[in-house]
Amino acid sequence: MLSSSDFASASWELVVRVDHPNEEEQKDITLRVSGDLHIGGVMLKLVEQINIAQDWSDFALWWEQKHCWLLKTHWTLDKCGVQADAKLVFTPQHKMLRLRLPNMKTVRLRVSFSTVVFRAVSDICRALNIRRAEELSLLKPSGEYFKKKKKKEKNNKEPIIEDILNLEGSPTISGPSVSPGLYSKTMTPTYDPINGTPASSTMTWFSDSPLTEQNCSILAFSQPPQSPEALADMYQARSLADKAKLNAGWLDSSRSLMEQGIQEDEQLLLRFKYYTFFDLNPKYDAVRINQLYEQARWAILLEEIDCTEEEMLIFAALQYHISKLSLSTEIQDFTNESEVDEVEAALSNLEVTLEGGKADNTLEDITDIPKLADNLRLFRPKKLILKAFKQYWFVFKDTSIAYFKNKELEQGEPVEKLNLRGCEVVPDVNVAGRKFGIKLLIPVADGMNEVYLRCDHESQYAQWMAACILASKGKTMADSSYQPEVLNILSFLKMKNRNSASQVASGLENMDLNPECFVSPRCAKKHKSKQLAACILEAHQNVAQMPLVEAKLRFIQAWQSLPEFGLTYYLVRFKGSKKDDILGISYNRLIRIDATTGIPITTWRFTNMKQWNVNWEIRQVAIEFDQNVSIAFTCLSADCKIVHEYIGGYIFLSTRSKDQNETLDEDLFHKLTGGQE
Secondary structure (H helix, E strand, O other): OOOHHHHHHHEEEEEEEEOOOOOOOOEEEEEEEEOOOEHHHHHHHHHHHHOOOOOOOOEEEEEOOOOEEEOOOOOEHHHHOOOOOOOEEEEEOEEEEEEEOOOOOEEEEEEEOOOEHHHHHHHHHHHHOOOOHHHEEEEOOOHHHHHHHHHHHHHOOOOOOOOEEEEOOOOOOOOOOOOOOOOOOOOOOOEOOOOOOEOOOOOOOOOOOOOOHHHHHHHHOOOOOOOHHHHHOOOOOOOHHHHHHHHHHEOOOOOEOHHHOOOOOOEEEEEEOOOOOOOOOOOOOHHHHHHHHHHHHHHHHOOOOOOOHHHHHHHHHHHHHHHHHHHOOHHHOOOOOOOOOHHHHHHHHHHHHHHOOOOOOHHHHHHOOOEEEEEEEEEOOOOOOOOOOEEEEEEEEOOEEEEEOOHHHOOOOOOEEEEOOOOEEEEEEEOOOOEEEEEEEEEEOOEEEEEEEEEOOHHHHHHHHHHHHHHHOOOOOOOOOHHHHHHHHHHHHHHHOOOOOHHHHHOHHHOOOOHHHOOOHHHHHHOOHHHHHHHHHHHHOOOOOOOHHHHHHHHHHHHHOOOOOOOEEEEEEEOOOOOOEEEEEOOOEEEEEEOOOOOEEEEEEHHHEEEEEEEOOOOEEEEEEOOOEEEEEEEOOOOHHHHHHHHHHHHHHOOOOOOOOOOOOHHHHHHHHOOOO
């Protein structure tokens, strides 16, 4: 038999600090424990000793030195490795966090600091009524992000008070019953698909969303444009290296906020991280579409992505149109269109899918490989040679282009055959100047071959451009996405086609248009205000009849069609290289870019990737591709875990299917992105 003194010698004192939200000072409480006491027992002793009647269920133990939560309540202190010198804090798992949304609006809500960021973002998106939470993540801004703003605040006599939307009561506690992004085909639409207003008393598709109708409007409708002064004062990343620094702040999705040093009430940015926007549906996605539009809008205004002046005016015209519609009272009127029963709609969709749409030329489509053949002009840049285009007869079949001296020689050997699989396709268009060019960067062993094609008119350009885009992804014109791609390109060209209508100039004085609000500061400096306003109103005529949600979707599509869309930059050093390069990560490829010139050197497609891994000791990412191609690089502007997560995240998102009732495989996400450190 053991005496009580033996028990006493096996026990020891553990000091736990209690982080009580209702009291200003934190209290230290000393407990007498033994190594075989489990974590749950420690918390029970704590609550008994504190002796305050309240709900302690959200509290857990945080180990300060090890920077980790002790959430496995059945584990003993010995198993956790906790000894008398451990500094433990008894603190709530859910704390307040300020999130700046893509529309620059800040919301304050209660978020779990103990679950992994992937799940915390799902809970945040559920609270904000945003589907497909896996596309978003949290970004910790660099010190430079708010720097310019602070300078301005010092000069102002009146302090700027930030307008914060407080959702303190939001229940963002994880629940297994609702999965992020899940909805049924037969549920009631929550938004009007034309104008994006809430469509019924069922305000939100999440049963536990705290959004009121007013708050929902703040998130689902575009905010008034910023003044040109405020716009000029915001942080702009000038170089690729600056953009790389901004991307260093993405949080690790497989660790909790607390483990990453995030403090209570800290400000983070909620952003669309992965540029694959799955299943955008105006009926359910008013908030998601608006926030996506806002992220695109700010990317254009702050020149995070390059576009031509012509494109800038299109974006300006769409912004002007959207801000006008958002401010008008007309959009608050609900449309009285007859509602089609959702089940019937789903059944008719299924019917069309099963029948394969119009079945007139089904057999022909299966047996015929689509082909394009036409006269185009070609130019290959060489040093000390002026840009002279030469006409050839081009034939586009499968994923390659062959060109001949003339049509009669088509059956013989081509002058050259270009395989477009894995190439970069860049539009080289000026509609006003009737220039319809396609720039191809074709990967070869030692870098990229540059080829320029020139088309004669819009329809020819749209067909060849769409074929090049599909071929670069390894798809042929037989793919179902070819015709929609052609139509998308044509609609974008139509928006660029500015009509020189006399009524624009005459009505200019009466318009409430401040053109500098809708273009980047650099573009605004180039033109006089009246001249810029006339150009925007001219471009606006092509979009003036568009409903609100369609205009936002069209803006997003135009953004997606820009050559640099979806590229996230990191500064890296490739193995065997003596200088630093920029690595661009997109949804389907990696691009090595010269850090000084910004010119792409090589492209590697994810479809050709065999495997990738990380050597955590030397922080090096190694990737193997088909045909014995392998690369390795170390990350200089960010932790290699961030780059590793980006690649794995895009591969994870490519596994999503159209089945709306599927739940996300979170384990697969962590397997692809977590890395075994």
